[in-house]
Amino acid sequence: MINLAIDGGQSGLRLRVLPDGRTGRGPGYQHGPDSRAATVEAIRAAARDAGVAEQVDTIRGASGARLTEPVDTICLGLTGFPPDAATAAQLARHIARSLPAREVRLTQDMVTAHAGALPGGHGVVVAGGTGLVCLGVGQDGTWRKVDGHGYLFGDAGSAFAIGRAGLVAVQRARDGRGPSTTLTGTGLDPISLYPSPTLVAEVAAFAPEVFRHAPTDAVAQAIVDQAARDIADTIHAALIGPDAVPVALVGGLFEGAGEQLVEPLRAALSPRAQLTPPAGTSLDGAERLATGDLTPYADLVLVHR
Structure with missing residues (x-):
């Protein structure tokens, strides 16, 4: 079983597979009414790029992704983190359905940047x-x-x-x-x-x-x-x-x-x-929050199981 750490910025989305460190990339955050679907598709693209998902076609002809390895936890730090709790919870549920995992941990990219820079x-x-x-x-x-x-x-x-x-x-x-x-x-x-x-x-x-x-x-x-x-x-x-x-x-x-x-x-x-020199990157922070205790970020991370 693997974990996924994701850093989603404006210019691109990066995914790291844990514990082996494989990486994948997807498109950056897109503003607009379809931003949630675009975020999920960017995650799918990064998962395919990392070799942990394969492309599939749905009945309606839309492309999707099917994970080839079981996932325990996905932690995402996103530039486009929704401003209200209800929308954030909806996004977390959508990610959980699209890329099945036992747990989804969703937060702002500022939080994963903090966790990476100051362990x-x-x-x-x-x-x-x-x-x-x-x-x-x-x-x-x-x-x-x-x-x-x-x-x-x-x-x-x-x-x-x-x-x-x-x-x-x-x-x-x-x-x-x-x-x-x-x-x-x-x-x-x-x-x-x-x-x-x-x-x-x-x-x-x-x-x-x-x-x-x-x-x-x-x-x-x-x-x-x-x-x-x-x-x-x-x-x-x-x-x-x-x-x-x-x-x-x-x-x-x-x-x-x-x-x-x-x-x-x-x-x-x-x-x-x-x-103080930063110890690591936002992706390092997402890894820390995917695999470890959420303290002291518990109030800043939405957890969906």
Whole structure:
């Protein structure tokens, strides 16, 4: 009997077979009314890719999957985790029917990121990419989620926020309303992005340009420094308890920016926030939650048997 650990992000879904470590991949999260069906099909595709399922055709001609090995527990950390308990429970039941398992453990990808980065289960993890979200877990199991409110109303310090600030600086400089900046030399017309169906991703993709110009451009450096202060504010809001707390940074934003962002962030943090290298990935966290005790994440994981 096997277990399955699944990390479902926006760009793709990864599956790991336990205990042998085989892996498979499927499509990323799809917004819209058919997101539940798309999530289940992505899991099926990853299971087929890992060799633990085979494709079958239903009576109506739709493709499905049949597991070739019995599964005990499936743990999934999903970007598209439903916002209400009833819908989350419905998704868990649908997964359980589609890929029969004794137990389905369903949670947000932020929780599996925390479990992977801080195996002790205590501390703060910031996941930064196009968006940004933070989860703090105390020694007693209390938890606090901060930000993750999306590009319009939150995600302070994210790649989108940095990219947008850079593009605003470009427009202000071109209008003569703001200081000159070498960012204008990129040749990008921000207004042309408005009709794009991938607007958010394209704005976030400008963040690397901001980091590239920052060492020699005061405007770009100010944007990076502001992002660091915003992330520090998010971390401070997630700290639980009076003692020093480990803080791990995960995701493409920090991997791409490196010390350019981490150095000003470190300077903006209080001594209570102790930056710690992440021990593992979201998929490692899903493995931990699939095979071990759910403490201290019991209140954050929906269990369907």
